[in-house]
Amino acid sequence: MTYDRLSQLSVGLGVDLAVFFTAEGQRFEAGSFAVARGGDFERQETQNYVYEMLFPDLWNKAMTPMMGSLKARELVDFEDFVRHPGQEFLIVMEGEVTVFVEGRDPVHLAAGDSIYFDSSVGHLYASGGDRDARILVVCVPGPEGGFVSSGGRV
Structure with a gap:
């Protein structure tokens, strides 16, 4: 299952x-x-991405950090x-990445470059070179406390 669908399911199930x-996991507590x-x-693999979900046994994090290809x-x-x-937030660790943002020109990033944006705007990532790019992504949920997808498959 894709990340956006997992996120939507987690919101629906609460x-x-x-x-x-x-x-099993532990709730993240203040001061820890x-x-x-x-x-x-x-590891979670989809047609277009390989996600490496960091701290999967730490629940109720304020952000979702993940590395991937x-x-x-x-x-x-x-x-x-x-x-x-x-x-x-996305930072390119290796390779090149093209960030497609709905209604805007694509943004090309090289290793060490980063981007920070409102994730309610339609977006996609693709390797910009001839090999899989390595990235670190951190998502922070909106005020609703969860993620909701447009139904797109990633």
């Missing part, structure tokens, strides 16, 4: 997104901290733009 990646070592993630190369690889309440 559960933390992390429950889809681990059966957590460390993720290399390889500490839950972009398999898609073109806008035509997608059925529709993704939209969800909140804000989103």
Whole structure:
């Protein structure tokens, strides 16, 4: 299942997104901290992305951090733009990324470049080069507390 659909399902069921990646978790409490070592993630693969969900056993986080690889190369690889309440941050760790934003010219990013935007605006990511790009994405939900997709498949 795709990230946007998992997010929509978590809102509909009133559960933390992390429950889809681990059966047991701990609530993040004020004053606490957590460390993720290399390889500490839950993998979720779709047609266009490979998500590495960080801190899957830490529930009720204020943000959803994930690393991943972009398999898609073109806008035509997608059925529709993704939209969800909140804000989103992306930094390119390796390779090149094209960020498609509905109603705007594509934004081309190289390793070390980043973008921060209102994620209720339709958006998609694709590798800009001939190999899969590596990215770090952090999503912060909107005031509703959850993510909602336009129904697009990513």
